[in-house]
Amino acid sequence: MAQRFGGKYSPQPMDAGTSDSPGYSGVAPGRTVTAAEPVHPLARRPVWLIVAAIPFLPSAFGGGPGALIRGLGAFALVAGAAFLIREGLKAEAAWQARSAARRPVLPRKILGSIVFGLGLGLGAGQAGMLGAIAIGAVAAILALTAFGPDPLRDKGMEGFDGIQHDRAARAIAEGEKRLTEMREAIRRTGDIALSDRVERFARGAQALFRAVEQDPGDLALARRYMGVYLDGARDATSRFVELWIAHRDTAARTAYEALLTDLETDFASRTRTLIEGGRQDLTLEIEVLRERLSREGLRADPVAETPPPPES
Amino acid sequence: MQFILSGNCIPSPEAKMSLKFVRTLAFWLAFALTLSVALKGTV
CATH class of the missing domain: 1.20.120 (Four Helix Bundle (Hemerythrin (Met), subunit A))
Structure with a gap:
């Protein structure tokens, strides 16, 4: 069903209480603020890592089974890492928004950084074994620095049953x-x-x-x-x-x-x-x-x- | 360092700016590294 457009600064009906109110006055007294899930300021960044990993896909084809596994595997690992990091950022935002909260059970950002390192290590086929390990380690450290570690302690739980x-x-x-x-x-x-x-x-x-x-x-x-x-x-x-x-x-x-x-x-x-x-x-x-x-x-x-x- | 990175303290505005800069720099380096490895198979 069609829905009338409305946002934070859109005009609202003068009297939201009855349907008899004659249209919109041009004033925005009540603002429709959609709720309520806290958003982390870095929440959009992990998507860019997936964008940067797209060239893995064309290079996976035409080079034999090894290249296929390397290309698709690296892309899948980077995409999975981005997903994990995004979930970790969501959990961190929820943790920060509450005055009392447990730490996330799974440290997703740390795990995501490690998976990101594995992905780039797998994708760095031309760099040799040592080079791939070095690239993977640097990538994991960069991801961990870019997104920070997960909250590792409970907050505001002192004295609570x-x-x-x-x-x-x-x-x-x-x-x-x-x-x-x-x-x-x-x-x-x-x-x-x-x-x-x-x-x-x-x-x-x-x-x-x-x-x-x-x-x-x-x-x-x-x-x-x-x-x-x-x-x-x-x-x-x-x-x-x-x-x-x-x-x-x-x-x-x-x-x-x-x-x-x-x-x-x-x-x-x-x-x-x-x-x-x-x-x-x-x-x-x-x-x-x-x-x-x-x-x-x-x-x-x-x-x-x-x-x-x-x-x- | 971990204390600062985890955002669990109340840092000064300067420290906040530095942390933001470091995180942004690290992110774009990670982006460039990913792009480079995806295009060339190495750095």
């Missing part, structure tokens, strides 16, 4: 999946205002995800929101989309948008509660520590610390 953190990560992944399904469903309507509305709702839900991510202990308080409510929102979205495509049912649209608004409010309020809870925990910890310090005589009395008034 590993099982609890995994449980929270699983719940967040499920929640993100439901949001993606909602986005895909609403896109079928071809209506940018609706897509934008769902995107705003998704951002609210993701704020709750981030709060849970920072303190996985809060999962119990947010589980209903990340499971039952998001399930309901997804199901409501797909039903609404069917109705909208079939009948352009304005009443259904109003009800659906009201549901999204209610859910958005609930999600925001729950996120605030979680953040407040975290602040209370911090205050409590500070008070306990202060009390302990003063009991052990390490903390001076605040009254004694105030400087005497200047003599006139």
Whole structure:
């Protein structure tokens, strides 16, 4: 189905809430920002390595089986290395975007650099055995320097229960999946205002995800929101989309948008509660520590610390 | 060095620029090396 063109700076309907709003005002109040996967600044570079390796392909033919294996093998290894490095860059961007994250299980960028070295070593048939090894080693070092090593440590996991953190990560992944399904469903309507509305709702839900991510202990308080409510929102979205495509049912649209608004409010309020809870925990910890310090005589009395008034 | 390369620290703007330069240089060298090996079978 055709979809109205729209981007970050495209004009949006004045009132995204109803379909009765008379067209576009020329003002861009709400911006449709498509979500949300963090992108590494170097993510496009690995493709250029594949481009540079294209000449391996014509040279593979016409020189006998050895040349064929060398040419195709070298190209396949370089392309595989570029793919691995790209996946590694994606994983690194996701790792950097989160305040608490485990290191990637497979160090893809390091592995990709090694495979890249193997590819160029295999392709360097004219350089002799030692030359090929040298070229492969230099290529691996250059790739590792160009893209950097993978994150090799966990981040922000100090004092976290590993099982609890995994449980929270699983719940967040499920929640993100439901949001993606909602986005895909609403896109079928071809209506940018609706897509934008769902995107705003998704951002609210993701704020709750981030709060849970920072303190996985809060999962119990947010589980209903990340499971039952998001399930309901997804199901409501797909039903609404069917109705909208079939009948352009304005009443259904109003009800659906009201549901999204209610859910958005609930999600925001729950996120605030979680953040407040975290602040209370911090205050409590500070008070306990202060009390302990003063009991052990390490903390001076605040009254004694105030400087005497200047003599006139 | 690995600490800096991994981007896990908060480097100064100058250090960031140097790192970016080194990475860009290494990338284009890798590109040129790949092209050369793919075209000639050696460097």
